Amino acid sequence: MFKRVLIASDLSHVSDAIIGCMDNLKTLEIKEVVLFYALGFKEKDEVSEIVRQQIKPDLERQQELLKKEGFNVTLELANGIPSEEIKRICKEKNISIVVLGSHGSSAFTHQLFRLGGVASEILNSHEKPLLFLRIKGDESGFQAATGNLKEKILFATDFSDISMYAFEYLEELVKDGAKNITLMHVQDKGRISGHLDHKLEEFNHIDNERLMLRKERLERLGATNIEIKIPFGIPAQEIINEAHQGYSLIVMGSQGRGYFANVFIGSVSYKVARNSDVSVLLVPEKFRELN
Incomplete structure (x- = not known):
């Protein structure tokens, strides 16, 4: 049903919780995962390259966790604005669904939703289904409240x-x-x-x-x-x-x-x-x- 999924990571505990529950999402027939991160720089320069090298090990760690769950995982470390890069990657990679984390009624905790207008841009212009996985916890620890999504x-x-x-x-x-x-x-x-x-x-x-x-x-x-x-x-x-x-x-x-x-x-x-x-x-x- 959703053969190729894009996980929008922000390298937070919430993102780790999403990755930790991906085994449960195998019931959605997910075969391939594109692990995505957007640096948020409008132009590629020395600063963006330094940041890229700093965060790449953490993304590779998340990539390895997904591989251990049996997924075919590719890493997409984009330079630009999250909402624009998500749309681009979805088209280039023929993504079936975009997965993000949400945490409670106060706000989205995912970094993409802490960037003001980015939330509006993603939700207002997305062309592929969005799956918001419910995440429970606080800064001391997060876990996905997701078992079998098809249960009820x-x-x-x-x-x-x-x-x-x-x-x-x-x-x-x-x-x-x-x-x-x-x-x-x-x-x-x-x-x-x-x-x-x-x-x-x-x-x-x-x-x-x-x-x-x-x-x-x-x-x-x-x-x-x-x-x-x-x-x-x-x-x-x-x-x-x-x-x-x-x-x-x-x-x-x-x-x-x-x-x-x-x-x-x-x-x-x-x-x-x-x-x-x-x-x-x-x-x-x-x-x-x-x-």
Whole structure:
């Protein structure tokens, strides 16, 4: 399913935790890993070369850890800006998915997400799926809270075209053995309250029918325990609250209904990826290669 993965390392304890849990991700059919680090220099000069030589041993250490897990690993030490270099490497190496670490509800701890606008740039322009692995711990020690990502999956949809692209990935996960799925659509309180309250029952009926069709598709592929949930509230918060119920992975489109490129930083998918207690797979509109 995800044959070639890019791990964006920042040489932190969080990155080590991601690498330490990669054995669990073999259930996603990962065969090859590109271990990536961006120096952040706009131009190659003597300073960037000194930094390159200083950090290379640590990257090679992480590379060896991945090799011991049985992965074919290549090292990509890029000179430029992280968001730009990630896009370039993804195209050149035909990357299937980009893996990053997230830590708790306060913030992303990965260095890429401590660089201000870089977070917005990556999330707003990514063309390949992003997998945010949930990392637990503090500076004294980190570990990934990731077992089998296919154990119990929450699929959140707004019925947009982008969420349908994400559903295709959910189907692949079911083909690969996922059995326990919750299909969830949140009736947006901000859109409905005040002038469409009288339509809520009708909306629920229509959306339940939509989810039932998706349930039937997943059952034909082998899923055996599928729930449908249509709560009323604030979408991001409802998804995050539901995620507390023992899920291993959230799958959703990375932009949905009402998306505008310049305001993605405040979108539902960004909020869920930032604040969820479990790992999140975000699938962008442009990416539909499943093999």
